Amino acid sequence: MDNIEEKEASVGTFACTKCGADLKYKPGTENLTCEYCGNVNEIPQLEGGEIEELDFNKYVEERIEAEETITGKFVKCSSCGASSTLEPNITAASCPYCANSLVISDAKDESVIQPKSLLPFKLTKDAAKKEFDKWVKKLWFAPNILKKATLNFEHFKGVYIPYWTFDTDTSSNYVGQRGEHYYVTESYTTTENGKSVSKTRQVQRTRWYPASGHVKKFFDDILTVATKSLPKHYIYELEPWDLENLVPFDKNYLSGFIAEKYQIELKEGFEIAKEIADRKIRELVRRDIGGDVQRITALNTSYKDISFKHLLLPVYVAAFKFKNKVYQFLVNGRTGEVQGERPYSWIKITLAVIAALAIALTIYILTKN
Numbered sequence: 001m002d003n004i005e006e007k008e009a010s011v012g013t014f015a016c017t018k019c020g021a022d023l024k025y026k027p028g029t030e031n032l033t034c035e036y037c038g039n040v041n042e043i044p045q046l047e048g049g050e051i052e053e054l055d056f057n058k059y060v061e062e063r064i065e066a067e068e069t070i071t072g073k074f075v076k077c078s079s080c081g082a083s084s085t086l087e088p089n090i091t092a093a094s095c096p097y098c099a100n101s102l103v104i105s106d107a108k109d110e111s112v113i114q115p116k117s118l119l120p121f122k123l124t125k126d127a128a129k130k131e132f133d134k135w136v137k138k139l140w141f142a143p144n145i146l147k148k149a150t151l152n153f154e155h156f157k158g159v160y161i162p163y164w165t166f167d168t169d170t171s172s173n174y175v176g177q178r179g180e181h182y183y184v185t186e187s188y189t190t191t192e193n194g195k196s197v198s199k200t201r202q203v204q205r206t207r208w209y210p211a212s213g214h215v216k217k218f219f220d221d222i223l224t225v226a227t228k229s230l231p232k233h234y235i236y237e238l239e240p241w242d243l244e245n246l247v248p249f250d251k252n253y254l255s256g257f258i259a260e261k262y263q264i265e266l267k268e269g270f271e272i273a274k275e276i277a278d279r280k281i282r283e284l285v286r287r288d289i290g291g292d293v294q295r296i297t298a299l300n301t302s303y304k305d306i307s308f309k310h311l312l313l314p315v316y317v318a319a320f321k322f323k324n325k326v327y328q329f330l331v332n333g334r335t336g337e338v339q340g341e342r343p344y345s346w347i348k349i350t351l352a353v354i355a356a357l358a359i360a361l362t363i364y365i366l367t368k369n
Helices: 056-066 125-137 144-149 232-236 266-289 346-368
Strands: 006-011 013-015 022-024 031-033 040-042 069-076 083-085 108-113 157-192 195-225 293-322 325-332 338-340
Touching: 013 157, 013 293, 125 293, 125 325, 125 338, 157 266, 195 232, 195 266, 195 293, 232 325, 232 338, 266 293
Parallel strands: none
Antiparallel strands: 006 293, 013 022, 031 040, 069 083, 069 108, 157 195, 157 293, 293 325, 325 338
């Protein structure tokens, strides 16, 4: 495929090599004078020249035109905005993400990038229900109505969640500092037995040294969710996925399940992928800098040979309404991993507090007597 390079730089703070005070790093500046101790700090230069701005939009548009598309009947939820498929001959349905009633007459045909692959559901609805039951039973102060809701697993719907996955080569130049700890003896005064006494103690200090370098990393299958209808924290907590078991896309796998249309477009998906990659790149940079502690003051990353796939992953989803708030629960359709935002019963919490106070009062009375 065609090569594309995109450079991105981030800038942080610089620590004075003498007193450790924070100084604002200025790319291109050869030194910084500390306003606290007057020390002149030499700054390594970030290699790689100016940040290059490239037309990533053009690349994305070209890739979309080259991709196969698939047409399906989708209905968009007026509450959460999710667009999901409908089974034939359905006359009434609710959104799997927020339980809002769907207007079936609003369903329309839409063309989307065809998924290249998917992971079929491995767990049956009954097996997923057992995992959810175990999870609910472990919840402290959960309202009884939630536990009763687990008896009616029809609230749960099997949904194929849209994802993007990206491969890319990265090359990063960095400027930073390596911190090495040392200890000094410090005198201090304290009071013992009503008398003032002098003592000494060891205090940790840090010497900072300039650092710069270069790290490379190839990323294979950076997985980014392409829905905005589920809490990011919980959907990513369903990982890991057994992507080695992906199968080529076949519409037959969708029979009996809901498939959501991606809400996060390809370009935005790659921006999310870069955030995920950046965390790993910074780990590599810190390892390269060495020492006891590290600071990254500037980082310039290039992305090359970017490729992507659109795929679907299986999740059982339920929306539970409690006191005018919607709580979402997710079960990984492959592993049974359960995630979700649980509600609390303030009645149960109040009763527990009262019981604890009563026990404490009883113990106090018994010990006093």
